[in-house]
Amino acid sequence: ESTVALGDKDEHPEKQAQTGGASGAAGGGGDDKAIVSYWGVEPAKVTKEDGTEWRWHCFRPWETYQADLSIDLKKHHAPVTFLDKVAYWTVKSLRYPTDVFFQRRYGCRAMMLETVAAVPGMVGGMLLHFQSLRRFEHSGGWIKTLLEEAENERMHLMTFMEVSKPRWYERALVVAVQGIFFNAYFLAYLASPKLAHRVVGYLEEEAIHSYTEFLKELDKGTIENVPAPAIAIDYWRMPPDSTLRDVVMVVRADEAHHRDVNHFASDIHYQGHELKSSPAPLGYH
Amino acid sequence: ESTVALGDKDEHPEKQAQTGGASGAAGGGGDDKAIVSYWGVEPAKVTKEDGTEWRWHCFRPWETYQADLSIDLKKHHAPVTFLDKVAYWTVKSLRYPTDVFFQRRYGCRAMMLETVAAVPGMVGGMLLHFQSLRRFEHSGGWIKTLLEEAENERMHLMTFMEVSKPRWYERALVVAVQGIFFNAYFLAYLASPKLAHRVVGYLEEEAIHSYTEFLKELDKGTIENVPAPAIAIDYWRMPPDSTLRDVVMVVRADEAHHRDVNHFASDIHYQGHELKSSPAPLGYH
Numbered sequence A, B: 001e002s003t004v005a006l007g008d009k010d011e012h013p014e015k016q017a018q019t020g021g022a023s024g025a026a027g028g029g030g031d032d033k034a035i036v037s038y039w040g041v042e043p044a045k046v047t048k049e050d051g052t053e054w055r056w057h058c059f060r061p062w063e064t065y066q067a068d069l070s071i072d073l074k075k076h077h078a079p080v081t082f083l084d085k086v087a088y089w090t091v092k093s094l095r096y097p098t099d100v101f102f103q104r105r106y107g108c109r110a111m112m113l114e115t116v117a118a119v120p121g122m123v124g125g126m127l128l129h130f131q132s133l134r135r136f137e138h139s140g141g142w143i144k145t146l147l148e149e150a151e152n153e154r155m156h157l158m159t160f161m162e163v164s165k166p167r168w169y170e171r172a173l174v175v176a177v178q179g180i181f182f183n184a185y186f187l188a189y190l191a192s193p194k195l196a197h198r199v200v201g202y203l204e205e206e207a208i209h210s211y212t213e214f215l216k217e218l219d220k221g222t223i224e225n226v227p228a229p230a231i232a233i234d235y236w237r238m239p240p241d242s243t244l245r246d247v248v249m250v251v252r253a254d255e256a257h258h259r260d261v262n263h264f265a266s267d268i269h270y271q272g273h274e275l276k277s278s279p280a281p282l283g284y285h
């Protein structure tokens, strides 16, 4: 029999007692620890290089990296084909309302835009995952590359959250924008991954521009160059005395890497291939 | 200006020539290498511990592991609450048509079921990702844990694919089942993550049962104990002379770990918490 009701009640009476019986977890009572011990899924203790406890659950020491700041920030894919132009002008037309809404509040703008930037990688990665399952085909590493991008954008958000707090109407806006953008990108990716990746490539070009403006405001002093949040220092392995300016620098480098990956993905489709035919740039930072 | 048309044409004339101009990638011509070099996203060369080239793009050496075969295969969550019973009987009622369809062809059954098993982790991980973005909240590591589960299931599929080839009507069935199950699980997770994780917990209990039957057939000799596919040997760090039986053993251990994680996730919700309040069991194999 696959289902042995209360099977291990006899084997581990003490553990059962802690959770109030194998089925008792449902009834509340018992702290998290007790459940962890019942299911045996105690999270591993992780320490930093200096031996102190690792304080983040959303990322682990082996996922941290030093951003490659030497990346060319000016690289641009000139729109030539019809689809390229659609992608280019879609992104350009989205910039106008964004500029009007945020003006020069770049900290706030960064935070809000990262909630959007983390959508395409997750949608693309998910669709490739399901495609891989349906077709019984390998992914060439692209599922993970796109999911990594989504996670990286989420880490950008977790960082900017520490510097600027969203107001209630901004939170409402995020919910609305995410609902629209998720569906739009989902359909776009199904219809034309070539177009979808090109759009992201251009979005990333805009992101680079926006972070460059952010840096200018920091240098002018109109935005205060506060100390870097602890999460950023751990994630990008930055010196402890780093500032917001250093954070914006590494985030901008990340966006340039996303730009490359997405324009590259679009190019692969343009050449009539599927992504899996070209090994994915996993861990490209 | 953020967009410098053909900005680096002058800087890297040779590279441009290879791809036929910054925009020329769209026009075809040029091999993958040329594009890689244009966007600078050359995939890193990865080698095995013995110095030979790593041959898999869909997973990397540092994602491989040795399965913990000592896990308790009999652990079972006795359904007590109404929702638990809904979850339990949903899974039990799905087993009947599965048994009728596959009979004792466990290799084929394993392959088909893995295409379904890889759905919940991806859906759950995606929904938590979007929730984290909307709420400006950390995930506690659960996004990654669920995405890891989805990837692990996909690796099960990539392994069984090597042993048994899907027929055309099985491919058609996978497309239909994925369409239904994706939507059903998506809605279930939105409505009640407690129920959704419980369903997966019971599905994994059934998977353990099914792999145990598979092992019996292998031992009886009704299914031939062929050598383990190369991908399995690399993914689970198995000895080179491993067989299909060894593969089924480690896959079954994986399912037992998924069972624990999902029942645990459901228990957290039952206790009135959200997943993020309890650190996720990342890398629980």
Ligand SMILES: [Fe+2]
Residues within 6 Å of the ligand: A114, A117, A152, A153, A156, A251, A255
């Ligand atoms: Fe970003």
Ligand SMILES: [Fe+2]
Residues within 6 Å of the ligand: A117, A153, A204, A207, A254, A255, A258, A259
């Ligand atoms: Fe980005």
Ligand SMILES: [Fe+2]
Residues within 6 Å of the ligand: B114, B117, B152, B153, B156, B251, B255
């Ligand atoms: Fe599986």
Ligand SMILES: [Fe+2]
Residues within 6 Å of the ligand: B117, B153, B204, B207, B254, B255, B258, B259
């Ligand atoms: Fe599983």
